[in-house]
Amino acid sequence: MYDKYKIQLNDNLKSIADKFNTTPEIIMDINNIYFADELRAGMDIIVPKGKEKYFNTYTIEKGDSLYQIAQKYNINPTLLASLNGLNMDDYIYPNQEILIPKSGYSYYITAEGDTLDTVANMFKISKKDLLNQNDTIYLLKDQILVTKR
DSSP: OEEEEEOOTTOOHHHHHHHTTSOHHHHHHHTTOOSGGGOOTTOEEEEEOOHHHHEEEEEOOTTOOHHHHHHHTTOOHHHHHHHTTOOTTSOOOTTOEEEEEOTTEEEEEOOTTOOHHHHHHHHTSOHHHHHHHSSOOOOOTTOEEEEEO
């Protein structure tokens, strides 16, 4: 899961990586950047979504299934699959990492036609709170939105 980030004056690869709890190498890789000096203030780049705030990671072990993992963490199996860009019948393999939603948050995967009003009403919060709790909202199909319960 990724977000768009506009490079600020005085940003450098290390400072951006630190902001998003990742490494300079990962930022360079996902943006096809070969030299750190290619970054300029005002450029838009792709950065990993701040998954550490809302998610833990789980490393798949031999014999695991999405359904078993969902049961283990007491979460909806369909939500687990969707959060990880998977279908329930997709093959998962040992050493693959998946995101496990942290408790204390509500998760919603947007559908076509969603608006800020409909999503805020579903979460039973104000549009302002919805915007404050999600760094970027595109309201495109399959975007994950999170709110504190």
